[in-house]
Amino acid sequence: xxxxxxxxxxxxxxxxxxxxxxxxxxxxxxxxxxxxxxxxxxxxxxxxxxxxxxxxxxxxxxxxxxxxxxxxxxxxxxxxxxxxxxxxxxxxxxxxxxxxxxxxxxxxxxxxxxxxxxxxxxxxxxxxxxxxxxxxxxxxxxxxxxxxxxxxxxxxxxxxxxxxxxxxxxxx
Numbered sequence: 001x002x003x004x005x006x007x008x009x010x011x012x013x014x015x016x017x018x019x020x021x022x023x024x025x026x027x028x029x030x031x032x033x034x035x036x037x038x039x040x041x042x043x044x045x046x047x048x049x050x051x052x053x054x055x056x057x058x059x060x061x062x063x064x065x066x067x068x069x070x071x072x073x074x075x076x077x078x079x080x081x082x083x084x085x086x087x088x089x090x091x092x093x094x095x096x097x098x099x100x101x102x103x104x105x106x107x108x109x110x111x112x113x114x115x116x117x118x119x120x121x122x123x124x125x126x127x128x129x130x131x132x133x134x135x136x137x138x139x140x141x142x143x144x145x146x147x148x149x150x151x152x153x154x155x156x157x158x159x160x161x162x163x164x165x166x167x168x169x170x171x172x
Contacts, residue, residue: 020037023037024037024158030075030078032074035073036073039069039073041159042084042088045091046063049091049100052102054098054101056097059091061091062084064081064084068080068081085162088158088164089164089167092168103168106165107165107168107171110169111172115171115172
């Protein structure tokens with residue numbers, strides 16, 4: 001087994017993010033597919049932020065137990081102790097307030113792509129527009145979209161679909 005660098009074709013990654021965005025667009029938040037993608041997005045980002053030591057000091061990260069997650073995804077439990085989408089926004093906001101480099105680079109890339117889109121921009125447009133997704137990926141110089149070498153497509157698509165970056169980033 002080799003631990004060499006992993007090269008991922010940007011066009012393939014764009015297609016994957018757009019595909020996840022389409023799944024999210026066609027799936028209601030209370031359905032298993034949405035719940036699964038939301039869980040994947042949240043946990044991948046938490047793992048990444050922890051590995052980069054960017055969780056603000058004193059911040060309590062919500063980590064649901066496996067049984068609660070299975071029951072929630074399968075619909076046996078309508079709610080978990082906390083809403084993962086809300087928790088993701090709470091964590092991103094806390095990181096932004098603490099001056100996180102991850103958030104800074106992500107917002108720089110998002111704002112650069114948004115500037116290139118121009119009038120009529122909204123989060124749904126980004127998810128469905130491969131050229132815009134590619135612009136964000138190319139502008140982003142960090143490794144936020146990769147956790148352990150694997151693209152976190154659910155994270156990127158969920159942020160775009162929910163409009164989180166629009167709320168989080170102060171684009172000129």
